[in-house]
Amino acid sequence: MRSMTIGKLAKLAEVGVDTVRYYERQGLLPQVRRADSGYRLYSQHDVDRLSFIRRAKTLGFSLQDIAELLELNAPTGERAEVKRLSELRLASIELKIRELTAIRDALAVLVDSCSGRGSIDGCPIIEGVLAQALHHEREK
Secondary structure (H helix, E strand, C coil), X not given: CCCECHHHHHHHHCCCHHHHHHXXXXXXXXXXXXXXXXXXXXXHHHHHHHHHHHHHHHCCCCHHHHHHHHHHCCCCXXXXXXXXXXXXXXXXXXXXXXXXXXXXXHHHHHHHCCCCCCCCCCCHHHHHHHHHHHHHHHHC
16 A cells, blocks of 8 residues: 655645545544654545545535544444435534525515615615614614
8 A cells, every 4th residue: 555645645635735634533544653753644545535525525514423423434433324424414404404595585685775875874774784683682
């Protein structure tokens, strides 16, 4: 198995060197052997694992979720658990989409109600934001 330095690993996995070090500190990447010079030596397995972590991050999995996915990716792992984690993540994304859609719709109403001309006095966007802030404060 060919060894590589942290810089080469980071380049192949398309992440920064600091990201590699961070994932090592978080326990997502195992401790690797060191050369006599003290440099860490990584393998293709480490590239694959780091690429998996990066792809899971782009799907919105938390580092805790990713650690669990990596653990489940062992011969004794359960597919049902992987699906359960993924369903939870999907539900979270769908909720976020609904929240963002509501925000977009509310902002679109405010933008449509503003002519973009004249003084700031009576600006429907400013008044709408202030009204929302007051409503939010009253709910607390």
